Amino acid sequence: MDFALSQEEEIFRRNLREFLGRSLRPRVGEIEERGIPRDFVLGASSVGLWAMPVSEEVGGQGASWLETAVAAEEVGRADFTLATAVMFLLEASWGYVLDSRGSDELRGAVLPKVTSGEWFLGVASTEPQGGSDVAAIRTSARRDGDHYSVTGQKMYISGGMEARSWGGGHLLLAKTDASAGHRGISMFYLPASSPGLSMGPIRNMGRSGISTVSMYLDDVAIPAGNLVGRENEGFYYAMDGFNRARVLVSAACLGAADAVLEIGLDHLRNREAFGHRLRDFQSLSFEAADLSTRLEMAKLLTYEAAWAVDRAAEDRSIADRAITLAAMAKLTGPQVAHDVMKSVIMWMGALGYSRDALVEAGFRGAMSYVAGAEGALNVMRLIISRRILG
Ligand SMILES: Cc1cc2nc3c(=O)[nH]c(=O)nc-3n(C[C@H](O)[C@H](O)[C@H](O)COP(=O)(O)OP(=O)(O)OC[C@H]3O[C@@H](n4cnc5c(N)ncnc54)[C@H](O)[C@@H]3O)c2cc1C
Known part of the structure; x- marks a missing residue:
């Protein structure tokens, strides 16, 4: 049993710690007051920070989960309010899901913008009636020609305002078969700019540097091509x-x-x-x-x-x-x-x-x-x- 990281992983950690110690740590107070600085987000793409596990063909590093965890630790160390870590881990995890399940067209349209720091990518699962019981979500998606018509409400969603102002969106869970419990849920890429989608800020106890929002979907037309993977999976x-x-x-x-x-x-x-x-x-x-x-x-x-x-x-x-x-x-x-x-x-x-x-x-x-x-x-x-x- 070897408890040491590999030499490459150690070098990666050292370089990242040095980069974040210089570019992020001195700005923790600013992040708490005004949000994650845009210039940091764009600059950090030079070290491949965003959505690092996604494949290289869409701008990622193809990083292992261990390497990604090492990076998460360093991001948390530098911005210990955890706002930047929220962004880091959402993009890594949901970028991974989109990369591994999404169509080539969808991956190509979204992920290069996420890895470059231009766009935000998050997840929208929780609803007002509860978050733990994911199978009980009520947001519905009905196929209507070349798009799905989606209606419902999401709650406590991280990064809504960032996706609105920078670009990007969320992987949304919605029921495509209301009678099938968790087997009737599908995942869609929901652009934050979608007509019919409105958002309201939620004021939180902490991690003030990143927004949390409620989302209202009123007959939002999501293109059928934004379905991630297969329906009901x-x-x-x-x-x-x-x-x-x-x-x-x-x-x-x-x-x-x-x-x-x-x-x-x-x-x-x-x-x-x-x-x-x-x-x-x-x-x-x-x-x-x-x-x-x-x-x-x-x-x-x-x-x-x-x-x-x-x-x-x-x-x-x-x-x-x-x-x-x-x-x-x-x-x-x-x-x-x-x-x-x-x-x-x-x-x-x-x-x-x-x-x-x-x-x-x-x-x-x-x-x-x-x-x-x-x-x-x-x-x-x-x-x-x-x-x-x-
Ligand atoms: C700052 C913040 C950011 C968030 N960002 C996102 C986001 O980006 N996207 C998203 O989809 N969601 C997000 N969430 C929501 C998060 O996923 C939910 O808070 C979580 O799933 C729990 O759901 P809930 O808060 O509705 O609590 P509930 O599900 O209502 O649970 C309430 C309490 O009951 C307990 N409980 C529930 N079921 C059981 C059980 N069977 N046995 C014992 N105890 C139980 C829970 O532990 C909890 O303490 C965010 C939450 C926070 C606080």
């Missing part, structure tokens, strides 16, 4: 995308936790109280030791999940294990990040609570993945418990 494509995204969520959260822990450790090293540095109080240094250990454990689990996703593509016998590990990673990474960030805020006292230190922005960002983004924690427990109990 969208649920399976979505589960593939979510499983993959969950590994990246964990990696991004752990990168962010690493960055915030480093800030906290510096504080423990330098701050004095009652004539001692904080590091000399074992209640704090032991807490730091516990958190650092949990972070390390969560990273190993996340790397194993990414490795299993890659292996499952060649060896179907571990496909189920990859799903379990991805759920375990999503269950673990955000909670570890949450706990690390909360402790660092406590160590820093009033400074930790202030917006100036930005640590609280990391805490609010990580909380999105504890609360439900990319799947609620209890849904991860459902996936795991069903598999371990049989």
Whole structure:
């Protein structure tokens, strides 16, 4: 068993960390206030950051999931509010789904614009009545000649405003057979500029640098060519995308936790109280030791999940294990990040609570993945418990 990344992967990580440390980390405050800078998004395409697992013929890197997880960790480390990581992991995961299931025409029309940073690509699954039970969605798509007529509502959708202003859209789930449960769901590429599609902003607790919206679809005509893969198979494509995204969520959260822990450790090293540095109080240094250990454990689990996703593509016998590990990673990474960030805020006292230190922005960002983004924690427990109990 080899716990080291390959030499190429290490070089890739080092170069990316250097690039993001220079171009993204100094702008965390700006991202929190005004959103992910457009010049960063366009510039980062030079290092192949966007939708990196998609094939080279449509502008991607054909990156493995392990490489993509390493990149997610570095993006989270640089922008620990997690806004940029949200964009990174949506484009990687849903770009992958579009690349592997979409027609050549659709792939060619959308993915080169996504990999170049010009367009945003996200996913629109959740509806007002709930997100965990994907099979219960109500948005309907009816075939009408050369297009589908789509009506319904989507809720808590990341990146709606970015897709509106930059270009791009979302992979939308809709019912093409209302009587067939999850077997009646299809996936479509929904351009954000579609007539009949309106959006409203949702104000969130954190990750303010990227929008979250509600979407209203009033008889939106989606060209038949925008159907991803086959009719009524969208649920399976979505589960593939979510499983993959969950590994990246964990990696991004752990990168962010690493960055915030480093800030906290510096504080423990330098701050004095009652004539001692904080590091000399074992209640704090032991807490730091516990958190650092949990972070390390969560990273190993996340790397194993990414490795299993890659292996499952060649060896179907571990496909189920990859799903379990991805759920375990999503269950673990955000909670570890949450706990690390909360402790660092406590160590820093009033400074930790202030917006100036930005640590609280990391805490609010990580909380999105504890609360439900990319799947609620209890849904991860459902996936795991069903598999371990049989
Ligand atoms: C910041 C943010 C961004 C998001 N971006 C997107 C996006 O881009 N696209 C998208 O489609 N969705 C997005 N979502 C929605 C996300 O996918 C949902 O929050 C998630 O699927 C959970 O759905 P829900 O919030 O409706 O909670 P519900 O499904 O209503 O669940 C509520 C609670 O009940 C628990 N629960 C549900 N079922 C069970 C069960 N069987 N057993 C035990 N407990 C259960 C859940 O764990 C949760 O705590 C986003 C969410 C957030 C917070």
